[in-house]
Each structure stands twice: as C-alpha cells, then as structure tokens.
Amino acid sequence: MDIASETSSTQKKIINAAIKVFSEKGFEGATTSEIAQEAGVAEGTIFRHFGTKKGILHGILVSAVTSFQKPQFMVSLAEVIEKGDAHSLIHMIKEQLEAIEKQLPLLKMLFYEAQFHTEVQEIIMEKIARPILDLLSQSIGKQKDMQKFRCLDTNLMAVSLISSLWGYVVWKQIAPEQETIDEEEALTQLMDIWLKGVEVNPYNS
Amino acid sequence: MDIASETSSTQKKIINAAIKVFSEKGFEGATTSEIAQEAGVAEGTIFRHFGTKKGILHGILVSAVTSFQKPQFMVSLAEVIEKGDAHSLIHMIKEQLEAIEKQLPLLKMLFYEAQFHTEVQEIIMEKIARPILDLLSQSIGKQKDMQKFRCLDTNLMAVSLISSLWGYVVWKQIAPEQETIDEEEALTQLMDIWLKGVEVNPYNS
Amino acid sequence: MDIASETSSTQKKIINAAIKVFSEKGFEGATTSEIAQEAGVAEGTIFRHFGTKKGILHGILVSAVTSFQKPQFMVSLAEVIEKGDAHSLIHMIKEQLEAIEKQLPLLKMLFYEAQFHTEVQEIIMEKIARPILDLLSQSIGKQKDMQKFRCLDTNLMAVSLISSLWGYVVWKQIAPEQETIDEEEALTQLMDIWLKGVEVNPYNS
Amino acid sequence: MDIASETSSTQKKIINAAIKVFSEKGFEGATTSEIAQEAGVAEGTIFRHFGTKKGILHGILVSAVTSFQKPQFMVSLAEVIEKGDAHSLIHMIKEQLEAIEKQLPLLKMLFYEAQFHTEVQEIIMEKIARPILDLLSQSIGKQKDMQKFRCLDTNLMAVSLISSLWGYVVWKQIAPEQETIDEEEALTQLMDIWLKGVEVNPYNS
DNA sequence: TATGAATGAGTCTTCATTCAT
DNA sequence: CATGAATGAAGACTCATTCAT
Known part of the structure; x- marks a missing residue:
C-alpha cells in the first residue's frame, strides 16, 4: 500500500487544480472558487477535504514532499560532486529541466509564502x-x-552550488530572450565554475 | 534641491509605512487601512497620492529605483572583479549587510510580485x-x-556571482541559527569560490 | 412551467426590494446594503445573483419587460383609436391606474437612468x-x-397621445391636491381632446 | 442694480460648470471635484459659496428661476391660444429649440431630483x-x-398642451434618427391637434 | 477670500467559510 | 460524501466636507 493511495481521487483533483491556480496567481491571489472550478468539484467539497484555504497549501506541501522524497537529480548532483564530473548530472538536469521549470512557479510561491x-x-x-x-x-x-575539495565551509559550498543553479533557472525564465548559449553548455559552464572554485588546485597545495 | 524633495512628506510617510507593511505581510496580505495607520494618515490620503493599492507598489519601486541609482557595493563588486581581490568589497558588503538584510523582505516581495x-x-x-x-x-x-578570466559566457558568470551572494543572504536569514563561521569569512570564501572558478588557471591553459 | 419560475425566489425578493429602494431613492441614491436589508438577505447574496449594482437594474428591467409583454391597456388603447370610443379604455385605465401609479417612480427612474x-x-x-x-x-x-383620421404624421400622433396620458399621470402625482374633477372624467376629456384633434372633420374636408 | 450682480463672477463660473456636469452625469453622478475643475476653481471654493453639494443645486435653481422669469415662448404660447393661430409661436419655438434642447438634460435632472x-x-x-x-x-x-374653446377642465387642457410639446422634444432627443418630417411641420401639426381638440366645433354646438 | 491637502464615513464588491439538502 | 446557495466580515476605493495656510 503506497502513500498516494491515502489521498482520494477527489483530493488529488483538488491538489492538482490548486497547484495550477496557486502557481499562476499566487496564494493570496488565488480563490477557492477558481480552484473548485478547475478541479471540477463544488466549492464546498474543498472545505470538506482541507478545512481551510491554508489547508490546501498544506496539502500541496505534503503531496510535494512525498513526491520530492528522492529527487533523482539531487542524488546525481551528489554523484557529480564525488566524481568531479558533471557530465551525467547535466544530462539529467537537462532532461528534467522542463519538469523543473514547470514546478518553478509553485516552488517560488511555496518559498515566498513560507x-x-x-x-x-x-x-x-x-x-x-x-x-x-x-x-x-x-x-x-x-x-x-x-x-x-578545499577546506571551505561545507554549508557555504552547498549554498553556493544550489544558488547558482537556482539563479540560472530563474534567470532563464525571467529573461528568456537572450539565450546566447545552448542550455547544456550553460549548465556545463555553471558546474564547471563551481567545481573549479572548490577544487584543490594541485599546484597550490 | 534634491530629487527626494519632489516627494512630499506625506508621500514619504506612506511609502515608508507601505514598505514596512508590504515587507511583513506581502502585497496581497497587506491592507491599505493598516498602511494608513502605520503612516499616521487617513486611508483616503493614500488614495489621494497613489490612486490605487498597486500605485503604492509603484511608488515604492520608483523610490527604490531612485535611491538604487548607484549602489555603491555594486561598483565595488565590479572593482573586485577587475582587481581579483575581494578584500575591499567584502568589507563594504559586511558594513552594508544590515541595510541589505533590512531591505531583503522588500526585495523578495518586489521580485515575487513582478x-x-x-x-x-x-x-x-x-x-x-x-x-x-x-x-x-x-x-x-x-x-x-x-x-x-576564462572564456565562459559572460552573462552566466554574472548570474553565478549574483546568485551566490543572494543565496547566501537569503539562507542566512532563513536559517540564522547555524552561523558556524564568521560573516566576513563566509563572504570571503564565497567570493573566493567564484573567483577561482572563473579565473584562468595558469597551469591549465 | 411559467417564465417567472426561471427566476429563483431569492432573486425575486431582491428584485422587489430593489424596485422599492430604487423607486424611493433613485439608482445612485440607493445602496446595496439597504436593498439587501429590505430583501432580507445578506449583501453578498445580491452580488451572487446580479454581479454588480448595475446588474440589479438590468435584472429589474428584464423582469419588467417580461411582465410588460402584453400591456392590456395598450391593446385597449389601440381599440379605442379604432373604435373612436374611449369608454372602455378609460374604464380600464381607471382600474389599472393604481398599479400604474405604483410603477410610476420606477418607470421615471428607468427612463432617467437610461x-x-x-x-x-x-x-x-x-x-x-x-x-x-x-x-x-x-x-x-x-x-x-x-x-x-387626418393625414398627419403617424408617429407624432402617437407621441402626442402617449405624452398627454403620461403628463396627466405625472401631474396628478406631483400636484394631487387640486383634483377639481373626477378621474374618469379627466381621462375622458383627455382622450376626447386627442380624438377630436386628429379626427377628420366631416364639414371641413 | 440687477439681480444678477448679486451673484459674483466666481459663483457664476461654478453655476455654469455645475449645470454642465449635472446635465451630463446627473446630480448623484456628478462630483464636486469635477465641477471645481470645470469651473477652474479650487474644490474648497465651491463650499465657501454654496455650503454643500445640494447648495449648488439650489444655486442653479435660483439662477434658472431668475432667467426663467419671463419665458418669451410661454408668453407667445398664450398668444397662440388666444389667436388660435400657431404660426408665430412655432416660429419662435423653432428658433429657441436649440436652446431648449441644450437645457433639456438640466430640466430633466431638476424634475427628477425634485x-x-x-x-x-x-x-x-x-x-x-x-x-x-x-x-x-x-x-x-x-x-x-x-x-x-370647449368647456373642459382648464388645468387638464394646459397639461395636455405642455405634455405634448415636452413629449415631442424628449422623443426627438431619444430617437433622433427617424425625423420623417420637418421640425416646423411637426410643431405645426402638434399644435394643430391640440387646437382642433379643444376648439368648439361650430357644427356641433 | 481662495486654496487644496487631509479626512473618514460610507460604497460597492470579494471571497473564505458554512450548512441544509 | 458532495453540493452550491447563502453568508458577512473585511477590503479597496470614493467623495463631500473641513481647515490651516
């Protein structure tokens, strides 16, 4: 019995509708009525399942957390770090980027509302x-x-890595027109900057 | 006669109050009545000056842009890049960090509402x-x-730099408890990672 | 199943309340809150059904138009014209006058807001x-x-007839004190003036 | 010293502006701010002169009454009745009709607000x-x-006459497209209907 | 006397939430 | 369980009126 089965089909419909509407309008900008319409259920049904509007947000979070359990690309990211070779990660990120970008508005909303x-x-x-x-x-x-790797603060190195990637994705979305370089190339360079930045320079040790 | 004087005292009061309230509650979460109270003026006065709630946001933006004209630390950042020495910048950022952190919620709100x-x-x-x-x-x-510097995409390098700094500041605010290292040291390491990451390695050319 | 049943009971209550309040205070002078109170519903309910204040006006109009479909006295008016005898019409108008006078403020408001x-x-x-x-x-x-009938402009003759009747009803309401003559007599004279005015005079042809 | 001189130039400006704005938007629909702007005075000035918004309406009325004292065309109307010849009146009305039509919205507003x-x-x-x-x-x-004239109720005869004329002017404004007949001809026919309607028929006495 | 910024009560409207069916 | 009509508190915004300058 998997976790998802605890969530009824109606709840799933509402969650999905809410993700869409929240992503487009933000939490405050969204209305329960629009979510209900998008989900194809009555407005009252939402409150039967989630109690309050905030409850829907909570529901999304739980659902997201559940499916976020093992973010494949994060595992790969770890591998990259250990192998010092970004190749496979970049390939993976590239493949998942569409999905990530789709989730970006939701993530932004979630972080903002936090x-x-x-x-x-x-x-x-x-x-x-x-x-x-x-x-x-x-x-x-x-x-x-x-x-x-050099003897820098571990947390800081991690933040630096995540920030770069996040920053790239956000920037790509905000200013999509100026794609001067190919996506794969961009990710490669980004990872390369970070790797070079943290690696022990053999001639400097 | 400076530019600021074009903005009446009442307008300034409202702008400042709005910055505070918007920062705390977000744009949608804030109410004009609370802003008015915070500014010590009647609610109607707000609309006399800004027309709509969105107009206040616009006013904030204009005011922010005006005072953002020459962000000293950005100029320094440029200098750092050219000198390859982060020392002076870090010193400056450190000194301005309190101000930046005070503005952080506002900036986050602005970027989000964008x-x-x-x-x-x-x-x-x-x-x-x-x-x-x-x-x-x-x-x-x-x-x-x-x-x-290596022959990487210029925009990408810039994004990487900004993202790292932004990520650090945001992270510091979200998880303030785990300050394992001194702020100055943190900034130094962050800049160092980036610089090492983009510099031409003499032994690798 | 009659047409009226398409309009829910709540809508009817609101329409009736709105007719009353609009008639007394005019469209702009009326408040949705007063209409709600008069209708015995919550203010929000009004907007659930009519969307905007103007929507209520529209609703009234539609409802009025529906019930105005076959104004019996207009049919009679036509008959009078054809028979040249005002007797039956006057009798009918007299009987419907109370209803007409009740509707008068609403009609005046409607024409004015038009x-x-x-x-x-x-x-x-x-x-x-x-x-x-x-x-x-x-x-x-x-x-x-x-x-x-004489060879005058048809539209003009119609306008003249309607105007006289409308003018009488309005005047009667504005200056009710000076009822020198009986209502039936008044209407008879009014119709008589018009009929004599438009009839071909046998001795003048 | 004529009456008009009691009204200051500022007051006149306000009255004229108010007439324009009230005519266009109605009493409730008009704002004092718009009237002030139209008059080229400060909003406060209006209240210095008229006290309240209703005071402006009163001011208009007084001003209108003053200039309405001897409505030339009414005097002519009386003459027409006495001479039984509508010619001169029609000529006059025709000439004044533009002015009347300009005043029509104001008059309608005044009657409505009454x-x-x-x-x-x-x-x-x-x-x-x-x-x-x-x-x-x-x-x-x-x-x-x-x-x-026949022995009908005098007031009724007067109401009938006025109503016809008023009805014609209003109708002309509401449905201007269908001017089938010339204005002079229309007025002539209208007066003719009424005159024939009230005259004693020599062969019927 | 004229001004116009400030006021705040009052308006229309929205929307999360409830509950009888 | 689902529904959706009804709710009413709260929000953005308006505008006649006041008053210090």
Whole structure:
C-alpha cells in the first residue's frame, strides 16, 4: 500500500487544480472558487477535504514532499560532486529541466509564502531544504576528507552550488530572450565554475 | 534641491509605512487601512497620492529605483572583479549587510510580485537587474579580454556571482541559527569560490 | 412551467426590494446594503445573483419587460383609436391606474437612468417604447387609411397621445391636491381632446 | 442694480460648470471635484459659496428661476391660444429649440431630483410650473369665456398642451434618427391637434 | 477670500467559510 | 460524501466636507 493511495481521487483533483491556480496567481491571489472550478468539484467539497484555504497549501506541501522524497537529480548532483564530473548530472538536469521549470512557479510561491506561514516554512526546511543540504554536504564532506575539495565551509559550498543553479533557472525564465548559449553548455559552464572554485588546485597545495 | 524633495512628506510617510507593511505581510496580505495607520494618515490620503493599492507598489519601486541609482557595493563588486581581490568589497558588503538584510523582505516581495504585475517586472528589469548585470558583465568582459578570466559566457558568470551572494543572504536569514563561521569569512570564501572558478588557471591553459 | 419560475425566489425578493429602494431613492441614491436589508438577505447574496449594482437594474428591467409583454391597456388603447370610443379604455385605465401609479417612480427612474446607461436605454427602446409606438402607429394608420383620421404624421400622433396620458399621470402625482374633477372624467376629456384633434372633420374636408 | 450682480463672477463660473456636469452625469453622478475643475476653481471654493453639494443645486435653481422669469415662448404660447393661430409661436419655438434642447438634460435632472429634495420640488412648482400653468390657464380661460374653446377642465387642457410639446422634444432627443418630417411641420401639426381638440366645433354646438 | 491637502464615513464588491439538502 | 446557495466580515476605493495656510 503506497502513500498516494491515502489521498482520494477527489483530493488529488483538488491538489492538482490548486497547484495550477496557486502557481499562476499566487496564494493570496488565488480563490477557492477558481480552484473548485478547475478541479471540477463544488466549492464546498474543498472545505470538506482541507478545512481551510491554508489547508490546501498544506496539502500541496505534503503531496510535494512525498513526491520530492528522492529527487533523482539531487542524488546525481551528489554523484557529480564525488566524481568531479558533471557530465551525467547535466544530462539529467537537462532532461528534467522542463519538469523543473514547470514546478518553478509553485516552488517560488511555496518559498515566498513560507515567510508568512510558520508551518509551511518548517515543512519546507525539514523535508526539502535540509535533506538537500545534508545530501550535498555529505558528498562535499567526503571530497574534503579526500582533499579533493578545499577546506571551505561545507554549508557555504552547498549554498553556493544550489544558488547558482537556482539563479540560472530563474534567470532563464525571467529573461528568456537572450539565450546566447545552448542550455547544456550553460549548465556545463555553471558546474564547471563551481567545481573549479572548490577544487584543490594541485599546484597550490 | 534634491530629487527626494519632489516627494512630499506625506508621500514619504506612506511609502515608508507601505514598505514596512508590504515587507511583513506581502502585497496581497497587506491592507491599505493598516498602511494608513502605520503612516499616521487617513486611508483616503493614500488614495489621494497613489490612486490605487498597486500605485503604492509603484511608488515604492520608483523610490527604490531612485535611491538604487548607484549602489555603491555594486561598483565595488565590479572593482573586485577587475582587481581579483575581494578584500575591499567584502568589507563594504559586511558594513552594508544590515541595510541589505533590512531591505531583503522588500526585495523578495518586489521580485515575487513582478510575476503578477508586468509593469513592476519591467521597472525591475530595466532599472535594477539590467544595470547590475551590465556593470558586472562589463568588468567581467575586461578580465576576459585580458585573459585573466576564462572564456565562459559572460552573462552566466554574472548570474553565478549574483546568485551566490543572494543565496547566501537569503539562507542566512532563513536559517540564522547555524552561523558556524564568521560573516566576513563566509563572504570571503564565497567570493573566493567564484573567483577561482572563473579565473584562468595558469597551469591549465 | 411559467417564465417567472426561471427566476429563483431569492432573486425575486431582491428584485422587489430593489424596485422599492430604487423607486424611493433613485439608482445612485440607493445602496446595496439597504436593498439587501429590505430583501432580507445578506449583501453578498445580491452580488451572487446580479454581479454588480448595475446588474440589479438590468435584472429589474428584464423582469419588467417580461411582465410588460402584453400591456392590456395598450391593446385597449389601440381599440379605442379604432373604435373612436374611449369608454372602455378609460374604464380600464381607471382600474389599472393604481398599479400604474405604483410603477410610476420606477418607470421615471428607468427612463432617467437610461440617459447614463446605454444598455438600459436600448432595452427600454426595443422592448417597451418601440412596441407601444408600433402598436399605436398601426391602429392610427388604419384610421388614416379609412380616412377617419387626418393625414398627419403617424408617429407624432402617437407621441402626442402617449405624452398627454403620461403628463396627466405625472401631474396628478406631483400636484394631487387640486383634483377639481373626477378621474374618469379627466381621462375622458383627455382622450376626447386627442380624438377630436386628429379626427377628420366631416364639414371641413 | 440687477439681480444678477448679486451673484459674483466666481459663483457664476461654478453655476455654469455645475449645470454642465449635472446635465451630463446627473446630480448623484456628478462630483464636486469635477465641477471645481470645470469651473477652474479650487474644490474648497465651491463650499465657501454654496455650503454643500445640494447648495449648488439650489444655486442653479435660483439662477434658472431668475432667467426663467419671463419665458418669451410661454408668453407667445398664450398668444397662440388666444389667436388660435400657431404660426408665430412655432416660429419662435423653432428658433429657441436649440436652446431648449441644450437645457433639456438640466430640466430633466431638476424634475427628477425634485422627487428626492422637497425644497427643489417646491421651488420648481412655485417658480416654474405654477406660473406656466397659470399663464396658460388664464389664456385658455379667456377662450372658454368667449366660447371658442370647449368647456373642459382648464388645468387638464394646459397639461395636455405642455405634455405634448415636452413629449415631442424628449422623443426627438431619444430617437433622433427617424425625423420623417420637418421640425416646423411637426410643431405645426402638434399644435394643430391640440387646437382642433379643444376648439368648439361650430357644427356641433 | 481662495486654496487644496487631509479626512473618514460610507460604497460597492470579494471571497473564505458554512450548512441544509 | 458532495453540493452550491447563502453568508458577512473585511477590503479597496470614493467623495463631500473641513481647515490651516
């Protein structure tokens, strides 16, 4: 029995509709009536399942966390760090980028609303941010132990990596017109900058 | 007679109140009545000056853009890139960090709302994002010409730099408890990662 | 199943309340809150059904037009014209006068607001004014063909007739104190003036 | 010293502006701010002169009554009745019709608002309606005495006459497209209907 | 006397939430 | 369980009126 089966079909419809509407309009900008319409259910049905509007947000988060459990590309990211070769990761990211970009508005909304809803912030921290950081930190730590990476603050290195990637994706979406270079090439360069930045320079040790 | 004097005292009061309330509650979450109260004016007065709630946002943006004209630390950032020495910049950022962090919620709100209000997005792009990118790109370009920086995509390098700094500041605010290292040290390491990442390695050419 | 049943009971309550309040205070002078109170529903309910305040006006108009479909006294008016005998019409008008006078403020408001709301004007013209004029013009035309009425402009004759009646009703309401003559007598004289005014005088042909 | 001189130039400007704005938007639909702008004075100035918005309406009425004192065409109307010849009146009305039509929206507004403001109603009744009715009644009375007009209710005859003319002017404005006949001809026919309607028929006495 | 910025009560309208069916 | 009509508190916005300059 998998987790998803605990969520009824109606709930799924509502969650999906809410993801769409929240992504487009933001949490405050969305209306329960529009979500209901998008989900093809009555407005009252939403409240039967989630109690309040905030409850829907919570529901999305839980659902997201569940499916975020093992973000394949994060695992790969860790591998990249350990192998020092970005090739496979880039390939993977590239393949998943469309999905990521689709989720971007939702993630932005979630991070933004986290400011105003403590519980949202806590869930994001515990279930998303921390695991990712931990995963990366672990890999980075290994490299540091093996003296392949310089002796910098582990957390900082992880933040730097994530920020770069996040920044690239956001920027790509905000200013899509100026795609001077190919996406694969861009990701390669980005990873390369970071790797070169943290690697121990053999001639400087 | 300075530019600021074009903005009446009442308008300033409202702008400041709005910055505070918008920062705390977000644009949609804020109410004009609360802004009025915070500003110590009647609610009607707000609409006398800004017409609509969105008009207040616009007013904030204009005011922000005006005072953002020459962000000292950005100029320094350019210098750093050209000198390859982060020392002075880090010192400056460190000193301005309190101010930046105070503005952070506002900036986050502005960037977030840009999604929903085209004009906000345009102003931010034209007046804030583009100038910064251009400034950095210019400095980076010089270094590339002098073969001090590797031949990577200029925009990408700039995005990578900005993202790292932004990511650090945001992370610091979200997870303030785990300050394992000193702020100055953190910034130094961050800049160092980026610089090492983009510099031409003499032994690798 | 009659047409009226398409309008829910709540809508009917609101329409009736709105008719009353609009009649007393005019469209702009009326408040949705007062209409809600008069209708015994929550203010939000009004907007659930009519969307905007103007929507209520539209609703009234539609409802009025529906019930105005076959104004019995207009049919009689046509008969009078054709028979040249006002007796039956006067009797009918007299009986319906109370109803007409009750509707008078609403009609006045509707005609007045037509100036400011194009759609109201169009509906009134198409559904009320034109049908009445057409009906009368037709009857008048027949009489002209039979050489019972003089060869004057048909529309003008109709306007003259309607205006006299309308003027009498309005005047009666404005200056009710000076009822020197009986209502039936008044209407008889009014119709008589018009009939004599338009009839072919046998001795003058 | 004429009456008009009691009204300052500023007051006149405001009155004229108010007439324009009230005519276009109605009393409730007009704003004091728009009137001030139209008059080229500050909003406060209006209240210095007229106290309240209703005060402006009152001011208009007083001004209108003053200039309405001797409505030339009414005097002519009386003459027409006495002479039984509409020629000169029609000529005059025709000439004044443009002015009348310009005033029509104001008059409609005044009559409409009279419903809601007792004092407005009283002034209109005392200063406009009654004098006109009296003038006409007097002329009609004379004709009745001379057995030229039938022995109908004098007031009713007057109302019938006024209503026809008013109805024609209003109709002309509402449905301007269908001018089948010339204006002069229309007025002639209208007066003719009424005159024939009230005259004693020599062969029927 | 004229001004116009400030006021705040009042308006229309929205929308999360409830509950009888 | 699902529905959707009804709710009413709260929000953005308007505008006649006041008053210090």
